[in-house]
Amino acid sequence: MSNYAIILAAGKGTRMKSDLPKVMHKVAGLTMLEHVYRAVQAITPAKTVTVIGHKAELVREVLGDKSEFVMQTEQLGTGHAVMMAEDELAGLDGQTLVIAGDTPLITGDSLTKLVDFHVNHKNVATILTAEADEPFGYGRIIRNENDEVTKIVEQKDANDFEKQVKEINTGTYLFDNKRLFEALKNINTNNAQGEYYLTDVIGIFKEAGEKVGAYKLRDFDESLGVNDRVALATAEKVMRARLTKQHMVNGVTFVNPDATYLDADVEIGEEAVIEANVTLKGQTKVGARTVLTNGTYLVDALIGEDAVITNSMIEESTVEAGVTVGPYAHIRPGSTLAKDVHIGNFVEVKGSSIGENTKAGHLTYIGNAEVGSNVNFGAGTITVNYDGQNKYKTTIGNNVFVGSNSTLIAPLEIGDNALTAAGSTITEDVPMDSIAIGRGRQVNKEGYAIKKPHHPSQQ
Structure with missing residues (x-):
């Protein structure tokens, strides 16, 4: 059965305090949208639909012909955003991933496991969840005594008991495609935000007696949604640690990995040595056994084997x-x-x-x-x-x-x-x-220097 994907990328992101659309901000050299798109490709979607709105052309340029695009001219909530993809997807057999374009740390491996869980449990919907030490601000996953998901409650609509729940909604879902668009016709804006919540379709499925499941991430960091510059810096730090770890597993030495800055597409050969405060950007490739010393800065550079680049x-x-x-x-x-x-x-x-x-x-x-x-x-x-x-x-x-x-x-x-x-x-x-030889002829004026004021002989 086919997989499909909807990437939500229409928002302005007012808390970023930026003219750029939120998903256009970069983490490890790639826009957040590109990170999400790459992760989504792990489930080999037959069709990817990106919902765009604010400064749509800038967002469209990032993915080009890799995705279909639909416009959300008014931001009326996540449910409304998904509705915009109806003409592209409604009526198709298969399951549809819905994911926000501001979640750059999600991995393709986790999305693949989400799909496997959804299919194996024959769910109509599966929510990607995570365990949060501080769940404030997140939608809570409410389960019954049989550990089944009964609903998702947004922070502003949660009662005191529900606010204590630490299992949170990451904002990523997998749905039976046909049932998703059928259920979207029955949601409304009767909530604290006055928006169409995508989460309301979960209640519709439950009322119809259909099976809703939840797959919990092993790593909470993957759930991070970037809404401001603080979260953007956190995403950068986590991504950089993830990248340097993978390079070290592949045989690269980092003298101080916490003080090394590298982009996602950088390639480094075995036994290369990277000292602290080195920056590797863009499509840089570094050969085996090459040494990059403190302060070296490479942008789209191709460095061969056994080279030494010093500051x-x-x-x-x-x-x-x-x-x-x-x-x-x-x-x-x-x-x-x-x-x-x-x-x-x-x-x-x-x-x-x-x-x-x-x-x-x-x-x-x-x-x-x-x-x-x-x-x-x-x-x-x-x-x-x-x-x-x-x-x-x-x-x-x-x-x-x-x-x-x-x-x-x-x-x-x-x-x-x-x-x-x-x-x-x-x-x-x-x-x-x-x-x-192209220089003026030297002329010596013997004795002339002693006539000049301030000559040592006159002092």
Whole structure:
């Protein structure tokens, strides 16, 4: 029998104090909606319907053609939101998962177990529940003496006895699809909120003598619904701990996992070592046995095996095996560092390809350049690639020695085995096997210094 899914993502989330729709706020580099969608895919839904409303186009862009979309122009409660999916799902055989788009910690494994429980117990509805130490604010699961679910009571509608119940409704449900939409026609707004509660269909099923069950989560954290920035920070912390744990199980060493920040899609090879205060974002991939020291910040970076990145920033660039970078280096977007390159302290590389075994030890800027293998950059070298309007390319061959404090004014080509003298400004192409000297002639004025005021001889 087919599974279907409805993701509720129409709310504004006023407590977030943000112009963004609530489900668009990110946890570990992905929007909450993306986390929920990924978890939902574990039950292989034949159709996923996302209910959108506030700033609908922003929400729609996140999932694109992965989901069907329906509009909830007025936010009149969860029951009303699910009603919006009637045209997409009503009449289909199977079971439908209803889940809020602001529950980023839910796992696909838990949703799969929910479906299995629902099917095995032949329920018309199954509620995903959790045990809360402090249940205030949650809907309570009320059971009878036979441990059967009789109803769900919202906080504002609960009596004193019901408020003591610690089993709470997570807001995730599985329904017989046809019965769900039949029951929704019979709910009303006679409650403290004046809204259509989705939970009211549970009472309708019970009155009809149909079987309602509840599957309790093992980990309460999965039930977290994010309604404000405090909960968002909590979700980030839990997700980060979950991610670092999985990487450690896979053979990665974190010197201080609590002080490491990584996004959900980051990949790290076995025996890599990640020190404290390292940030790994986006689609970053780190090779086996690579070391990332304190303060390293990588965004969409591809780092090869056996590299060492020391307190440096790398963005949208590729670093191949055996490369060393830093400390205090910046590899900007569009750069490629080939095997065994060394980029040292206070070196910036932007939009450039650097050949194998090339070294730029310190205080150098390499921009819009194509650099060969076994090149040595002396300290203070600058590729002058920008004239205020256009960017120009510098091409450097193999085995070139660039003297300290060289200024290479693009467009420029330096041939294989060439050398530039220290302190030179190079404005013309340098043929292979040549030495280029482009500096002013030194003139010594003997005895002139003693005539200057404040010379030591006059003190």
